[in-house]
Amino acid sequence: MKNEMHLQFRALSQNESFARVTVAAFVAQLDPTMDELTEIKTVVSEAVTNAIIHGYEKDEDGMIDITVKIDGQLVEIIIRDQGVGIENIEEAKQPLFTTKPELERSGMGFTIMENFMDEMTVESKPGCGTTVRLKKQLSKTKAMSN
Amino acid sequence: MVGLDLDLEMIRNVLCVRLSGELDDHTADYVRERVSHAIERHQVKYLIMNFEKLEFMDSSGLGVVLGRYKQIKRRNGEMIVCAVPPAIKRLFSMSGLFKLVGYEETEKAALQKIGGKVS
Numbered sequence: 014m015k016n017e018m019h020l021q022f023r024a025l026s027q028n029e030s031f032a033r034v035t036v037a038a039f040v041a042q043l044d045p046t047m048d049e050l051t052e053i054k055t056v057v058s059e060a061v062t063n064a065i066i067h068g069y070e071k072d073e074d075g076m077i078d079i080t081v082k083i084d085g086q087l088v089e090i091i092i093r094d095q096g097v098g099i100e101n102i103e104e105a106k107q108p109l110f111t112t113k114p115e116l117e118r119s120g121m122g123f124t125i126m127e128n129f130m131d132e133m134t135v136e137s138k139p140g141c142g143t144t145v146r147l148k149k150q151l152s153k154t155k156a157m158s159n
Numbered sequence: 160m161v162g163l164d165l166d167l168e169m170i171r172n173v174l175c176v177r178l179s180g181e182l183d184d185h186t187a188d189y190v191r192e193r194v195s196h197a198i199e200r201h202q203v204k205y206l207i208m209n210f211e212k213l214e215f216m217d218s219s220g221l222g223v224v225l226g227r228y229k230q231i232k233r234r235n236g237e238m239i240v241c242a243v244p245p246a247i248k249r250l251f252s253m254s255g256l257f258k259l260v261g262y263e264e265t266e267k268a269a270l271q272k273i274g275g276k277v278s
Contacts, residue, residue, distance in 0.1 A: 026185035033215075051215075051246045058217040062184040109254070117191065119221035121254050128253060 016042070016083040024065045024075035024094070032079060033057040039081050040088055045151050052129035053088070053149070059122040060092040060145045066113065068096025068143055086151040093144045099137040106135070162186060167197050173205040173273055174198065175266065179212035182220040190223050195230060204236030207269045211242035220247070221254050228260055237261070241269040 018039050022028045033054040040053055061077060069075030075096055082089040099105050105112075106127070111120035127133050130147040137143040163186035166177040176194055180186070197203065206227060210216075224240065231238045239261040243251060251257055263269040 026183075029183050029185050030181060048246070054215065055217050055246075055250075058183055058215075062217065062219060066184065117187075117222040117226040119218045119225060119254060121218040121221055121250070124253060125218055125250065 014083070014085065018081050020079040020081075022077055023073060024069040024071075024077055024096075025073055026062075026065060028077075029058055029061050029065070032061045032077075036079065036081055036090060040083070040151075043083065043086055043088070043151050049149070049151055053090070056126045056129050056147055057090065057092070059126050060090075060147070063122050063145075064092065064094035064096060064143065066116070066118070067099075068094035070097065072096075086153060088149050088151060090147045091144060092147075093142065095142040098139040098141050098143055099135070100139055102135050102137055163189065165190060165193055167193065169201055169203075170270060171274070172203070173207060173270060174201060174203040175207045175209060175270075177209040177212065177266075179214075181215040182213060182223070183215065183217050184219040187219040187223050191226060194223075194227055198227070198230055198234070202234075204231070204234050205273045206231050206236065206238040207266060207273060208238070208240045209242050209266045209269075210240060210244060210247055211266075213244065213247060216247045216250060218250065218254075221250060221256065224251075224256060224260070225254075228256075237273060239263055239269040239273055241266050 036057045037050050037054050064077045078093040080091040104110055106123040108124040109120040111118040130149045132148040134146045163180040163182055168175045174197055228238050241263045242265055263272055
């Protein structure tokens with residue numbers, strides 16, 4: 014089965030929980046395990062937080078787009094912003110690397126996304142925003158294994 | 160709207176912080192401000208953070224824990240986290256935080272461990 018949804022919202026921190034809960038609700042149709050749902054909620058939270066804090070640097074006029082595509086048990090989540098972009102993507106992906114230590118950022122966002130998903134790609138150019146693509150193959154549904 | 164609740168209690172000279180709800184970038188400032196303020200106000204050297212009732216946490220929470228660790232360290236104190244749910248424990252392990260802060264399964268065990276070093 015194929016399915017797809019789009020979500021667009023303002024870069025406000027109160028939308029972080031809205032985004033992760035909404036994506037999890039959409040993915041729920043695949044009957045994921047609790048661990049898989051937690052992983053998906055966590056990575057959405059990481060990507061959206063990055064867009065708000067780093068992409069838009071807390072400019073609340075910024076808009077964030079999320080697309081979720083489902084194909085069988087494969088979930089693809091695309092998170093886009095039109096913010097400042099990332100100068101050095103490889104550096105940004107390093108564990109514990111952060112440009113904002115004064116805000117007590119842990120620098121673990123991309124590491125968590127890489128760990129919790131099967132695949133992560135980051136496209137970004139300074140001034141042109143950032144797109145994060147995440148893919149994860151969910152375990153077979155209970156219905157299918159019967 | 161899902162939020163976060165904090166319960167702060169001084170047990171002798173140990174500050175116990177119990178979190179419930181969801182700790183993300185949106186709720187992190189509140190935790191940071193209240194805990195940080197309590198540490199300064201009560202001259203806290205020993206801090207226990209109890210995660211038992213926390214339903215969700217992302218890397219913003221790691222930042223808050225790391226920040227409090229540094230704050231306590233500056234006071235030559237010690238910090239223990241306890242009762243961390245498995246999903247959140249994975250984040251702690253991934254970040255190497257357990258190399259810095261102690262871990263106990265229960266708040267009672269954490270109090271005993273930290274209490275042993277108190278007068």
